[in-house]
Amino acid sequence: MTSYVAASALHLSDSTSAPSAALKSIPASTRRRLSSYAKLLLAALFEVIEQHPGAAHAPVVLASRHGDLQRTIRLLNELVAGELLSPTQFCLSVNNAVLGQFSMLVDNQQGMTTVGAGAETLPSGWLEATLQLQEHPQVLVVYADEPPPHPYDQQCQSPAQGIAFAALLSKEPAQPLKLKLTRQLRFNSEEDDVIATAKQLHASIQGADLKFRCAQENTSGAGILGKFTQFLQHTWRRLATGICFAVFGISGLLIPLTALPVLRLTAKGDRLLAEQKSRRLVQNSFKFFIGFMRFMGVFNFAFPAAAHAQNLRGKIIIANHPCLIDVVALISFIPNGDCVVKAHLWKNPFMRGVIKSSGYISNGDPDGLIADCKASLERGNNLIIFPEGTRSTPGQDLKFQRGAANLALRTATPMAAFKVTCTPPTLLKNAPWYAAPAQKPTLKISYLREFEVQPYLDSNEKYSLAARQLTRDLENFYNKVVESNGTAKTGY
Numbered sequence: 077m078t079s080y081v082a083a084s085a086l087h088l089s090d091s092t093s094a095p096s097a098a099l100k101s102i103p104a105s106t107r108r109r110l111s112s113y114a115k116l117l118l119a120a121l122f123e124v125i126e127q128h129p130g131a132a133h134a135p136v137v138l139a140s141r142h143g144d145l146q147r148t149i150r151l152l153n154e155l156v157a158g159e160l161l162s163p164t165q166f167c168l169s170v171n172n173a174v175l176g177q178f179s180m181l182v183d184n185q186q187g188m189t190t191v192g193a194g195a196e197t198l199p200s201g202w203l204e205a206t207l208q209l210q211e212h213p214q215v216l217v218v219y220a221d222e223p224p225p226h227p228y229d230q231q232c233q234s235p236a237q238g239i240a241f242a243a244l245l246s247k248e249p250a251q252p253l254k255l256k257l258t259r260q261l262r263f264n265s266e267e268d269d270v271i272a273t274a275k276q277l278h279a280s281i282q283g284a285d286l287k288f289r290c291a292q293e294n295t296s297g298a299g300i301l302g303k304f305t306q307f308l309q310h311t312w313r314r315l316a317t318g319i320c321f322a323v324f325g326i327s328g329l330l331i332p333l334t335a336l337p338v339l340r341l342t343a344k345g346d347r348l349l350a351e352q353k354s355r356r357l358v359q360n361s362f363k364f365f366i367g368f369m370r371f372m373g374v375f376n377f378a379f380p381a382a383a384h385a386q387n388l389r390g391k392i393i394i395a396n397h398p399c400l401i402d403v404v405a406l407i408s409f410i411p412n413g414d415c416v417v418k419a420h421l422w423k424n425p426f427m428r429g430v431i432k433s434s435g436y437i438s439n440g441d442p443d444g445l446i447a448d449c450k451a452s453l454e455r456g457n458n459l460i461i462f463p464e465g466t467r468s469t470p471g472q473d474l475k476f477q478r479g480a481a482n483l484a485l486r487t488a489t490p491m492a493a494f495k496v497t498c499t500p501p502t503l504l505k506n507a508p509w510y511a512a513p514a515q516k517p518t519l520k521i522s523y524l525r526e527f528e529v530q531p532y533l534d535s536n537e538k539y540s541l542a543a544r545q546l547t548r549d550l551e552n553f554y555n556k557v558v559e560s561n562g563t564a565k566t567g568y
Contacts, residue, residue: 114168136189145225336357402462
């Protein structure tokens with residue numbers, strides 16, 4: 077069945093046009109009780125209704141990952157403080173309460189559905205609305221969320237700002253502009269994925285005079301053409317991957333011969349300053365490499381953790397390791413990034429010059445490793461370590477070595493945990509670089525939480541026993557996070 081988008085509205089929490097303008101039809105007594113989340117959501121719905129008054133009596137699908145979490149946190153804090161809870165606030169904290177308010181405001185007696193699906197909440201809500209369109213002439217779908225408040229911001233930072241995106245799906249014919257189901261949305265790595273997606277959808281709809289057709293071609297000719305196009309894209313990604321790695325290798329040979337000697341001269345014999353300049357050059361080079369891979373169509377990248385990372389100083393950065401270019405991606409946005417490098421890479425002609433000039437730490441000297449890492453952390457560097465010690469195996473539980481935990485305990489340094497996902501998997505361990513997946517992969521890095529090591533130091537156990545326990549806790553935490561797509565509860 078062919079469906080159409082008849083209207084849309086997008087509201088962001090920092091928008092210059094305040095949502096109150098779209099809420100003028102709501103009685104003041106009701107408007108005062110609305111939370112910022114409810115105001116964003118209702119503003120988007122009422123703006124669509126202004127464009128299409130009939131939308132006020134269509135079924136509504138609300139997609140929200142967190143719901144009115146700000147109100148819920150306030151209630152929990154009051155409960156902990158032993159205060160009496162307001163029955164009104166308690167009722168309004170329910171996820172579909174705002175839909176109940178909306179139905180009463182516009183006298184909508186149609187079905188109201190709420191959907192929550194973690195990182196996939198927006199597309200899941202859209203899918204639910206499309207399925208409901210089989211039985212109704214119009215369906216109103218709205219996605220609304222705000223950044224999670226403390227302490228949940230340690231587990232999830234999406235969305236980066238308050239957002240409400242509403243669209244009216246309809247069976248009525250519109251402009252013949254099609255949104256292909258195979259269309260790849262490009263994400264801005266500096267911006268939250270869901271916000272970028274909503275902006276692109278809204279801009280596309282607005283660009284079609286508020287009428288945007290969503291259809292799937294199903295003819296045999298189109299199917300053959302589509303398969304041929306996919307074959308060409310897959311072949312190009314294989315070739316482009318080789319080009320990218322060739323550029324990386326050549327850069328690794330040229331930089332030590334050209335730029336690094338100049339940096340050493342400008343440092344005037346100050347070894348630490350020369351290493352700092354070299355690391356900054358490496359970071360900018362890796363940023364270029366990430367941009368080059370995106371430009372060549374090899375990867376999509378999304379780094380919602382980048383904003384949080386800018387505040388890190390003197391921390392141990394840990395992450396799972398599903399892909400070959402994880403460390404390149406991390407170094408591209410982690411400030412003052414240092415890392416422990418495998419000893420054999422110091423003999424690699426494409427990398428040894430950069431590694432040596434940047435002062436990265438070799439694991440070839442176990443006796444001096446802790447001292448070198450401690451000195452780096454004390455200088456304010458952020459030390460990047462993969463506790464697995466090697467790349468992950470898809471479909472298997474993560475297995476952590478005790479090195480990261482032992483280092484954190486012996487230097488008494490907190491660990492900042494990041495999650496790396498690569499979908500679909502590529503550049504795996506023991507897999508050739510040219511084994512590109514059929515679909516363009518997306519590498520995403522998210523911040524999870526900080527692990528304090530002081531409780532393990534206070535346990536009066538030997539370092540070896542404390543490191544073993546900390547490693548088990550980290551391993552269990554990461555396996556839960558990977559299994560639940562980043563929504564694991566954290567209690568360690």
